Every structure is written in structure tokens, then in C-alpha cells.
Amino acid sequence: MKKLILTPFLLLAILFINQGCDDDDDNSTDNTYSINFSKSDAEEIIANSISYSTYGLVASMNQVSQEIDEITECDIEYVNEDTKYGESVPGYISYTYNYTEEYKKTCAESSTIQYSLTGEQIFDAPRVEYNHDLSVDFTIEGLDDSYDDELYTGKYSRQGDGESGVSSENYNFKFSTEIENAVYVSKETNKIYAGILNFSLEQEYEESNVTYSYSGTIEFVDENEALVTFDNGDSFNVTLDNISISEEE
Numbered sequence: 620m621k622k623l624i625l626t627p628f629l630l631l632a633i634l635f636i637n638q639g640c641d642d643d644d645d646n647s648t649d650n651t652y653s654i655n656f657s658k659s660d661a662e663e664i665i666a667n668s669i670s671y672s673t674y675g676l677v678a679s680m681n682q683v684s685q686e687i688d689e690i691t692e693c694d695i696e697y698v699n700e701d702t703k704y705g706e707s708v709p710g711y712i713s714y715t716y717n718y719t720e721e722y723k724k725t726c727a728e729s730s731t732i733q734y735s736l737t738g739e740q741i742f743d744a745p746r747v748e749y750n751h752d753l754s755v756d757f758t759i760e761g762l763d764d765s766y767d768d769e770l771y772t773g774k775y776s777r778q779g780d781g782e783s784g785v786s787s788e789n790y791n792f793k794f795s796t797e798i799e800n801a802v803y804v805s806k807e808t809n810k811i812y813a814g815i816l817n818f819s820l821e822q823e824y825e826e827s828n829v830t831y832s833y834s835g836t837i838e839f840v841d842e843n844e845a846l847v848t849f850d851n852g853d854s855f856n857v858t859l860d861n862i863s864i865s866e867e868e
Contacts, residue, residue: 657831660783668777668794670862672707676775684809693726712744730762751779770801790824810842
């Protein structure tokens with residue numbers, strides 16, 4: 620049996636509605652921080668770092684897949700700077716995404732594209748703003764017509780700040796992934812639908828002055844679901860469209 624958990628991005632909007640603008644509440648934090656609380660924050664970071672509506676890993680792959688469909692010439696370097704706007708929680712949490720991307724198609728016996736991106740993402744939410752830096756390096760194969768899918772290897776990372784959904788304590792984090800064996804992006808939908816990657820996560824809490832580290836795997840079950848498994852065996856599912864988290868009871 621699964622239980623559904625809304626990420627603090629969604630809870631933030633709900634709490635904002637319920638609490639109104641009362642800034643006189645006691646916001647003191649118990650600095651005896653629990654590993655269970657840290658793990659809840661870790662699940663949120665991972666979900667936000669890979670989902671579509673936060674322009675995470677799968678959104679980056681979707682963008683790359685659409686762009687490389689248009690590449691017809693070989694050995695020409697493309698450089699593109701752009702800004703994207705969107706809403707993670709409509710009406711409450713929006714993001715601005717500034718990025719620079721570079722990519723080149725190499726044509727040999729089998730065509731390959733090298734793709735890199737650096738960017739900054741700013742989330743605006745009620746009473747708070749988050750800043751995240753992004754870095755992407757992909758090698759993309761399977762471009763020939765004989766392949767139904769594009770095959771991605773490489774790295775994706777996101778680092779920045781956040782606020783604990785349990786204690787309201789501020790933290791800094793660094794989330795990194797590495798695709799050792801290829802993940803599969805459908806040429807028909809331009810979306811990832813299968814494959815496994817490794818991840819590592821470090822969270823540093825400012826008030827408590829403690830650091831937690833996690834690692835594990837992320838398996839893409841289909842286009843809209845990922846299974847995250849920590850090295851200790853604990854796992855949870857992420858619905859990639861709406862960033863909801865579900866765990867086995």
C-alpha cells in the first residue's frame with residue numbers, strides 16, 4: 620500500500636492560504652535535528668531536482684531531445700542563451716530559468732551529440748526565494764533512423780538553498796547524478812521512459828550546523844514515474860508531472 624506525500628513546494632502554498640499573513644507566530648526551531656526530518660527534506664530535493672514542473676533533469680532531457688531533432692549539419696557548434704518562465708505551483712510558486720547551452724553533432728559511423736548547459740534557476744514563493752545553480756553534460760547516441768530511442772549518458776547537478784519542510788530551518792544542498800549505462804528518451808515523445816542513474820546528495824543545515832549525505836539510484840519506471848532507492852534500501856516514488864511523492868507503508 621502506498622501513501623501520498625505532498626512535497627513542501629505544494630505544502631507551502633497550502634500553509635500560506637491557511638495562515639494568511641500573520642508574521643507574529645513563534646517560528647523558533649528545535650536544533651536537535653532528526654535524521655528522519657533530514658530524509659524528508661532529501662526526498663523533496665530529489666523530487667524537485669528531477670521533475671518537469673521544477674524544470675529538473677527530465678525537463679532538461681525533454682528540451683535537449685526537441686532541440687537536437689532540428690540538427691542537420693555535422694561538426695558545427697551551436698550556442699544558445701535563453702530564459703524560461705513557469706509555475707511549479709500555479710499562482711504561488713514560479714520560477715525563472717536563465718541558461719547557456721552548447722552542443723555539437725559529430726557524424727561518423729554512428730552520429731553522436733555532445734551537449735552541455737550551465738544555468739541559474741530562481742524560485743519565487745510566498746515570503747521566500749530559492750536560488751539553484753544547474754550543470755548538465757550529456758553524450759547522446761542512437762540518433763540514426765535505425766534506433767527508436769535516443770541514448771543518454773553523462774551528468775546532471777543542481778545546488779542551492781532551501782527551507783526544511785519540517786523545521787523551517789534553512790539549508791544548502793548539492794545534488795549530483797551520473798548515468799553510467801544509457802537511459803532511454805523516446806524519439807516520438809521526447810521524454811525519458813526507462814533507465815537507471817546514480818545520485819549523491821549533501822545537505823548542510825545552517826542553524827543546526829550539521830551535514831547529512833545520501834546516495835543511491837533513480838530508476839525511471841515510465842515517462843511519469845521514477846523510483847528512488849537509497850543505499851540503505853529505503854525507497855519512494857516520484858510522479859514527475861506534479862512532484863508528488865509516495866512511499867510504501
